[in-house]
Amino acid sequence: MSAVLEGARNVYWRLSVRENLAFFAGLHGIDPRTRGDRHEAIIDTLGLTAKADEPAKNLSRGMKQKVALGTTLARETPVLFLDEPMLGLDVETTRDLQTELQRLAQEEDKTIVITSHDMDVIEAVCDRVIVLSDGDIVADDSVDNLLDVFQSQSYRVQLAGNPPAHLREQLDTRFKLLNWRTDTDSAEFKIALAGSEEFYECVEILQTAEATIRSVTEIEPDLEDVFVELTTAESVSPEETET
Amino acid sequence: MNRHLILFRVIASKSVTLSRRYLVNTVVGFVTLYVFFALIFFGGQFVAEELISRSVGPLVVGYFLFTMAVSAYADLTHDLTDEAQWGTLEQLSMSPFGFTEVVAMKTVVNLLGTFATGMVLLVLMMATTGTWLTIAPLSVVVVGVLTLLPVVGLGFVFGGAALVYKQIEKVFPLIQLSFAGLIALPVQDYALLKLLPMSLGSHVLQRVMTDGLRVWELPVFDLGLLVGQSVVYLAIGLLVFRVGTAEARKRGVLGHY
Numbered sequence: 385m386s387a388v389l390e391g392a393r394n395v396y397w398r399l400s401v402r403e404n405l406a407f408f409a410g411l412h413g414i415d416p417r418t419r420g421d422r423h424e425a426i427i428d429t430l431g432l433t434a435k436a437d438e439p440a441k442n443l444s445r446g447m448k449q450k451v452a453l454g455t456t457l458a459r460e461t462p463v464l465f466l467d468e469p470m471l472g473l474d475v476e477t478t479r480d481l482q483t484e485l486q487r488l489a490q491e492e493d494k495t496i497v498i499t500s501h502d503m504d505v506i507e508a509v510c511d512r513v514i515v516l517s518d519g520d521i522v523a524d525d526s527v528d529n530l531l532d533v534f535q536s537q538s539y540r541v542q543l544a545g546n547p548p549a550h551l552r553e554q555l556d557t558r559f560k561l562l563n564w565r566t567d568t569d570s571a572e573f574k575i576a577l578a579g580s581e582e583f584y585e586c587v588e589i590l591q592t593a594e595a596t597i598r599s600v601t602e603i604e605p606d607l608e609d610v611f612v613e614l615t616t617a618e619s620v621s622p623e624e625t626e627t
Numbered sequence: 628m629n630r631h632l633i634l635f636r637v638i639a640s641k642s643v644t645l646s647r648r649y650l651v652n653t654v655v656g657f658v659t660l661y662v663f664f665a666l667i668f669f670g671g672q673f674v675a676e677e678l679i680s681r682s683v684g685p686l687v688v689g690y691f692l693f694t695m696a697v698s699a700y701a702d703l704t705h706d707l708t709d710e711a712q713w714g715t716l717e718q719l720s721m722s723p724f725g726f727t728e729v730v731a732m733k734t735v736v737n738l739l740g741t742f743a744t745g746m747v748l749l750v751l752m753m754a755t756t757g758t759w760l761t762i763a764p765l766s767v768v769v770v771g772v773l774t775l776l777p778v779v780g781l782g783f784v785f786g787g788a789a790l791v792y793k794q795i796e797k798v799f800p801l802i803q804l805s806f807a808g809l810i811a812l813p814v815q816d817y818a819l820l821k822l823l824p825m826s827l828g829s830h831v832l833q834r835v836m837t838d839g840l841r842v843w844e845l846p847v848f849d850l851g852l853l854v855g856q857s858v859v860y861l862a863i864g865l866l867v868f869r870v871g872t873a874e875a876r877k878r879g880v881l882g883h884y
Contacts, residue, residue, distance in 0.1 A: 385721060386721060387717075387718075387721060389714075389717055389718075389882070393713055393714035393715065394714060394715065394718060395715070396641070396645070396713065396715060397713065398644075398645055398648040398649070399641065399644060399645070399648075403641075403644060406637060406640075407637050407640070407641050408718070409637075410633050410634060410636065410637025410638075410640075411634065411637065411718075411719065411722045411724075411729070412722060412723055413630035413631075413633055413634060413723060413724065414633070415628050415633045416637065439648070455718075
C-alpha cells in the first residue's frame, strides 16, 4: 500500500524528483538501480522531465503533488490511497492528474482509493463511491447508480404571474420546498418530490391555486447534490440506494 | 540484491545526500564538537595544567565516547521529529519492512556516520593534544559498538516517547549530562555500577585505547556483560518504541509534531 496524505509534504523537499522516486522505491524493497527506465517513464508521464533533477522544494504546489503521486507509483503497490489529491491545485493540473489516475486504474490495473470533499473530482475519476456521515457509511454504490437514485426527485417550477400568498406555505407544508423566488410577474421554486404520486399532487395544488405553470424542469443532480442529500438526510442503507 | 540491503542502501544514500544539502548544519555541528573539546583541553591546561596533562588519554577517549553516545541516543529522536515536520514520517511507516525496521536501519546508518565522524574527531583531538592513542580498529569498533548499543536502546525509548508526546528534547541536556557521569563512573571500585549503560564500556574502551589491550585480551566476564547489556537495553528500547508507535497510531498522532 502507498499513500499521498493531505496536509503532509509526502516527499523530501531537499531531494530531487529522481532521488525521491529512488528512495521510496527502496523503502518498499525495490532496487531503484534496476527501475531506472520505469522511474523515467513515471517522471515523463507526470510531465516532470524538465524538473527531474530539481529539489522538490523548488517546484510549484501542483508539481510537488505530482512528485508525491510519482513516489507512490515508484513503490509499485497495487493499492494507492490519495487523500484530497487535488486540493489547492490549478484547473489544468487537476485535469492532468485526473487523466493520469484514470489511466493508472485502466491500464496499470491499480486500485485507487481517493478521499475527498471535492465531488467533481470523485464524479470525474471514481467508479465506486462510499459516502460517510458522522463515521457511518450512508451510501456505497457506483457514481451512476447514486445519480440515478436522485435523478427524478427535484424539479424547478416556473409560474407565470404572482401566485397566491398561501401557495408557498401550502407547498412547504406538504413537500420539501428547496427554494422560492418571486419577481414582479413570475415566480420560481425548486421542490423535491418523491415519486409520481407527489408530482401529480403538486400539480393539482398548483391548479387549485389557479397558478399558471410556465415550465417544469427535472433537475439533473450532480454528485455534490447527492452528497448533501445523503449527509443531511437520514442514513440510507446501501440496499436502499441500489433500488 | 537482498531487500534489506536495498533498504539500507537507500536510507544511507538519503542520509548522505541530505547531509550534503544541509551542509552548513553538518559542518557547524562537527566544528562545534571540536571547538568544545579544544576549549576543555586548552582551558583545562590554563586552570590545572598538571591534571590535564596526566589525564589527556582518558579525556580524549571519554570525549570520543561522549560525542558518539550523544549522537547514538539523540539522532533517532531528532530524525523522527524532523521526519514528522517534513511530513514524511507516515510515509516511512507504510514501508512493508515495518516502521521499526526502517527506523532501526536508519539508526544503523546513523551509528556508522557517528563512528566515521567520531574517528575524524579522534584524530583531530590526538593531533591537538599531541597524545597518540592505540587505535586497534577491530577492538575499538567491537567495544565501541557494545558500549553504544545500550545508549541506542535508550534512544529507542526516547524515540517511542517522542512519537506519542512529541517535544521531549528538553530533557536531552539532562541526559547528556548524565552520560558524562556514566562515562567517568569508577566501575573498578564498585562492580554494581557496571550494570549501568556505558559505565563498563567506557572503562573497557579506556583500557583498549590507552593501555593498548586487544579485544581478546579483555576479561571474558566484562565482554559478556557488555553483550548482555546491549541485548537487554536494546530489547527494552525496541519494545518501548513499538508500544509508542502503536499508541501514536491509535491516537492518530504519528505524523504530528
